[in-house]
Amino acid sequence: MTGKAKPKKHTAKEIAAKVDAATTSRGGGKAGLHDRLGGEKGGHAKYECPHCKTTAPDIKTMEIHHEAKHPKIPYEESKIINKHATVQADPNKPRPGIRGSLKK
Numbered sequence: 001m002t003g004k005a006k007p008k009k010h011t012a013k014e015i016a017a018k019v020d021a022a023t024t025s026r027g028g029g030k031a032g033l034h035d036r037l038g039g040e041k042g043g044h045a046k047y048e049c050p051h052c053k054t055t056a057p058d059i060k061t062m063e064i065h066h067e068a069k070h071p072k073i074p075y076e077e078s079k080i081i082n083k084h085a086t087v088q089a090d091p092n093k094p095r096p097g098i099r100g101s102l103k104k
């Protein structure tokens with residue numbers, strides 16, 4: 001009769017938690033979800049809704065947003081604000097943190 005059963009160090013529950021932590025993207029919210037679904041990756045909100053200024057990481061998300069929030073307004077991809085393009089097309093705007101040319 002062997003009275004003592006040694007407890008396993010790694011229970012199924014612990015392993016499941018580790019697997020979950022390793023395979024689940026946390027902290028990304030909707031952006032993380034779309035990362036896993038594939039498509040254009042950026043990490044930053046690239047597109048901005050011209051109607052309510054909501055941002056989305058890709059055009060597909062913006063289209064879904066538009067249909068959900070502005071169903072009465074026809075969806076026009078050309079009206080979606082591409083923030084990345086906007087930033088590059090605005091060279092006159094002073095950039096905070098860069099002081100190279102301001103020597104006394």
Ligand SMILES: [Zn+2]
Pocket residue numbers: 049050051052053054065066069070
């Ligand atoms: Zn909107």
